[in-house]
Amino acid sequence: MSARALLPDLSPWRSSRDFRLLWSAGLITVFGSFLTFVALPLQLKELTGSAVAVGALGVVELGPLIVFGLYGGALADAVDRRKLILWSEAALGVVALGLLANTLLPHPMVWPLYAAAALTSALTGVQRPALDAIVPRIVAHDQLSAAAALNALRWQAGGVLGPALAGLLIAYAGLETAYAIDVATFAGSVALGWRIAPSPAAHDARPPSLRGIAEGARYAWSxxxxxxxxxxxxxxxxxxxxxxxxxxxxxxxxxxxxxxxxxxxxxxxxxxxxxxxxxxxxxxxxxxxxxxxxxxxxxxxxxxxxxxxxxxxxxxxxxxxxxxxxxxxxxxxxxxxxxxxxxxxxxxxxxxxxxxxxxxxxxxxxxxxxxxxxxxxxxxxxxxxxxxxxxxxxxxxxxxxxxxxxxxxxxxxxxxxxxxxxxxxxxxxxxx
Incomplete structure (x- = not known):
């Protein structure tokens, strides 16, 4: 097998304008989000000095992710997926702005950090199903493996570079700089996502409901x-x-x-x-x-x-x-x-x-x-x-x-x- 055959398959990038926009917006977002991923627990540690307080972030995040992930899945089948992605992305930017405002206070408070963690988890739960569900609409059927690999590469690049840069930024420019950059990345990703073509729900789509979620679960079981x-x-x-x-x-x-x-x-x-x-x-x-x-x-x-x-x-x-x-x-x-x-x-x-x-x-x-x-x-x-x-x-x-x-x-x-x-x-x- 030649070295060329091992390189990532870029066919989704070349053939789909919407995939290029979605991928680029996601790269910007994940980079900024990893800055906050490092900054938030570090700030909590500085304010409380408690490992238990930092560990409680996981507890605060899991419940909203589960509940709103299931609801977000039903919502992604009932509304325009592009709009759902954009509005949740904008809301995540507002949460990052709240973290920045709290950090700029003379005495930053602890409870906004937990509130931000819970809100971020809930909004991620709402957004993630729509992000996954829109890909088969904008990528050719035989290019979906390549699209999955390219999306994963985007996350990994952000996951490696984001935390590494976060350590330097926080050490030399402070927590507020990390949060400010995160806010800016959300603005950039929304601007790119706005150019993606609409992705409306099917004409016979029903409003999100427990019955609809159960229908999806029955299909998965079958x-x-x-x-x-x-x-x-x-x-x-x-x-x-x-x-x-x-x-x-x-x-x-x-x-x-x-x-x-x-x-x-x-x-x-x-x-x-x-x-x-x-x-x-x-x-x-x-x-x-x-x-x-x-x-x-x-x-x-x-x-x-x-x-x-x-x-x-x-x-x-x-x-x-x-x-x-x-x-x-x-x-x-x-x-x-x-x-x-x-x-x-x-x-x-x-x-x-x-x-x-x-x-x-x-x-x-x-x-x-x-x-x-x-x-x-x-x-x-x-x-x-x-x-x-x-x-x-x-x-x-x-x-x-x-x-x-x-x-x-x-x-x-x-x-x-x-x-x-x-x-x-x-x-x-x-x-x-």
């Missing part, structure tokens, strides 16, 4: 291959997400200097896959790829727990991040290629629920097991449990393993619908 993507992701994060143990693991290895590298290893591994993702567009057995990647994630975490050498630990953590990215690309491809447009928002809300709940539960699992056994035992045992759970799920859900985008009835139906829509636009253009 599709065993989709159910497999959700459950495997939750199992992988529940059993083998060791992030909470990194500070303790670095101490056990007599390498406290390695803590930052441990945190960077997972996103770095993901970035390596995104930067060499050209091969993903040639894969059709997406379900099998998800299973193998999840098994690789668990095996790599297991190996990291057994290693005594810190550099080998970092190596296996990087491998685990790469496996997680492979799984993420093909999960996203399966969702985007097979879920009907009228259900896409609600299913994206369910995806957000599985995406957010797994790591939170995994943190609890890792910390609890470490208190009962040891830090390293919690890491390697979690990896082994992940491998066992993924293996059992693959056996219980054979439709996931046998999924093939070339023959799957749902993927074929979506291809046909996309072709009909393109042909209709072409006919209208010729008639005009």
């Amino acid at each position: 599709r065993r291959e989709l159910l497999g993507t959700y459950t495997i992701d939750v199992a992988a994060m529940l059993f083998a997400f060791p992030l909470a143990l990194f500070p303790f693991l670095a101490d056990r290895l007599d390498a406290p200097w390695s803590l930052g590298l441990m945190y960077a290893a997972l996103p770095f591994g993901s970035m390596l896959v995104s930067a060499t993702s050209g091969w993903t567009s040639r894969v059709h057995r997406h379900g099998l790829a998800v299973v193998l990647a999840a098994l690789g994630w668990g095996a790599a975490v297991t190996a990291a727990g057994f290693m005594d050498n810190v550099w080998l630990v970092l190596l296996f953590l990087t491998v685990s991040g790469s496996c997680d990215m492979v799984s993420g690309i093909f999960r996203s491809t399966m969702w985007n290629q097979t879920i009907p447009d009228e259900l896409r928002g609600r299913l994206a809300g369910i995806e957000l629920l599985s995406f957010s709940a797994g790591p939170q539960l995994g943190q609890m699992r890792a910390g609890g097991m470490a208190s009962l056994t040891s830090v390293r035992a919690s890491v390697w045992a979690g990896g082994l449990m992940c491998v066992a759970a993924v293996g059992l799920l693959a056996l219980a859900l054979p439709k996931l393993v046998t999924y093939d985008s070339r023959t799957n009835e749902h993927a074929r139906a979506m291809r046909a619908r996309k072709k009909e829509a393109v042909d209709a636009v072409g006919r209208d253009g010729r008639e005009a």
Whole structure:
């Protein structure tokens, strides 16, 4: 395979103006958001001096993300997705402006930090399903794997550069500068997003409701291959997400200097896959790829727990991040290629629920097991449990393993619908 074949597939970028705009707006937003991601807990630490107070941010954020993620999914199927993205983006900018105003007070208050965290989580829950659901409308069906990889690369670039710059900005220019830049990035992303074509709901779309959310859940349950993507992701994060143990693991290895590298290893591994993702567009057995990647994630975490050498630990953590990215690309491809447009928002809300709940539960699992056994035992045992759970799920859900985008009835139906829509636009253009 040539080096050119490994480079990211840029076909969505070249062929879709709206994808270019959405991608660029997202890059600006994620860069600014990661500045606040670092600044907010640091400011809370400075104001309270309490690790418990900082840890409570996770509790404040999880509930709104779950509730509004499900509601946001239903909303994305009922309104213009472009408008939903823009208004929630503008609201997130107002929250960042509130953080800036609080920081500029002679004596900044604590409660606005928790309020901002909760509001940001709720608005993210509202916006994220619409962001996911709009992609199949603006990207060709056979380019969705490439689009997933490019979107992931955008997040990873922001995730690496944003925190690194945040440390320098806060150290030399203060918290208010980080918040001010975040406000500016939201303004820039809204300006770009405004140029995206409208993305109205279907003419027979119903208002968001509990019944509509339940309809989406029933559809997900009826599709065993989709159910497999959700459950495997939750199992992988529940059993083998060791992030909470990194500070303790670095101490056990007599390498406290390695803590930052441990945190960077997972996103770095993901970035390596995104930067060499050209091969993903040639894969059709997406379900099998998800299973193998999840098994690789668990095996790599297991190996990291057994290693005594810190550099080998970092190596296996990087491998685990790469496996997680492979799984993420093909999960996203399966969702985007097979879920009907009228259900896409609600299913994206369910995806957000599985995406957010797994790591939170995994943190609890890792910390609890470490208190009962040891830090390293919690890491390697979690990896082994992940491998066992993924293996059992693959056996219980054979439709996931046998999924093939070339023959799957749902993927074929979506291809046909996309072709009909393109042909209709072409006919209208010729008639005009």
